[in-house]
């Protein structure tokens with residue numbers, strides 16, 4: 098411990114706490130409200146008392162930049178992520194360079210076809226006027242898109258099942274975080290069994306696809322082939338099925354749940370803001386009526402659609418907080434961050450903070466107009482994270498969401514079921530707790 102930092106105090110500990118499990122327990126019970134309360138009372142950095150772990154919540158743009166970018170070497174995620182990044186160094190999901198651009202260009206047609214299929218399906222709902230839950234529909238759609246990008250083929254009939262298992266695993270992960278004490282994984286409690294069963298179903302689907310590809314013996318232009326063709330620089334070895342499965346699972350989960358939640362929140366926000374909805378529909382209709390062909394080179398000309406999605410991710414960021422662990426002791430904002438402290442950055446708090454936004458509770462896509470966009474601080478608005486561990490699927494996700502919104506709103510508007518209660522549930526991703534019951538109305 099350096100003498101310079103040894104003298105610094107730890108970030109303040111809230112006095113409000115559970116008698117046994119500490120203040121973190123209160124946050125687990127009610128993450129968003131409790132976090133806001135603590136930040137207001139204790140400042141931009143404070144500690145959480147927990148029986149075993151050291152946790153600090155850092156919530157200013159300066160601290161976020163410092164942790165994610167300036168001193169990122171001292172703040173780690175996990176080994177699994179490092180491995181993934183190495184493998185994807187020149188991969189489908191790399192966020193820069195021509196290779197990335199070419200891949201996305203090739204994926205655009207598939208994304209359009211897949212979204213058209215969903216739009217076709219919605220015509221049935223529009224005909225009967227029935228209310229349906231749009232969340233699983235968006236999950237099935239984004240799952241289909243990501244699996245086609247990974248495997249060149251959809252998981253087809255298995256999509257429903259895979260979507261369900263991913264939702265269960267998300268719930269289980271959050272439940273694990275909530276439970277201060279839990280049984281080790283090898284004990285067959287109903288909770289552990291449920292997790293094992295879900296993982297098993299997902300594994301089976303992925304292994305089946307890997308095996309099929311090995312038998313076919315052909316290399317396709319997708320992520321699976323890219324990973325199968327990759328060779329370790331030192332040993333020259335390729336990945337075994339287990340390694341392949343781990344890589345694919347990460348992308349499967351990171352690329353599905355996030356986009357489907359973001360899309361669902363966008364449909365909801367548009368339904369509550371008819372003026373913005375009207376303006377967006379006008380843009381879509383004018384362009385398409387004028388003969389603009391929807392594709393990779395034209396999608397960004399739908400400027401207002403882009404702004405709507407950005408504003409929706411400001412209010413409901415699918416990844417609502419990011420976490421890192423301090424490798425060595427450090428100092429932030431005059432406080433000592435002990436080695437092994439888990440530092441959490443609640444980006445939703447920055448996205449909704451009146452210090453940085455005018456009327457943060459209002460849906461105003463105009464904030465993201467091109468002439469204003471550059472003046473938004475990179476660490477006040479960062480739905481895809483920041484620094485070297487920024488989301489590697491961000492361009493993929495933006496392209497996918499823009500295409501889907503354009504295709505759906507070419508035909509429909511979506512209306513929330515009267516009286517339906519909408520509530521954000523900050524699990525691993527921020528999702529609508531009760532789903533989203535809406536109907537599709539023909540334009």
Ligand code: HEM
Pocket residue numbers: 174178181182190243347348351352353355356359414415416419420479480481482483485486487488489490491493494
């Ligand atoms: C609306 C959609 C999405 C949002 C909001 C989102 C958000 C994020 C954020 C905030 C991170 C950083 C987490 C951290 O710093 O701890 C991240 C990482 C990641 N995302 Fe996304 N993501 C989205 C879509 C996607 C898609 C479509 C893919 C894959 C095609 C993807 C793949 C990944 C991967 C692999 C990482 C880990 C990168 C690393 O640690 O090096 N994401 N995402």
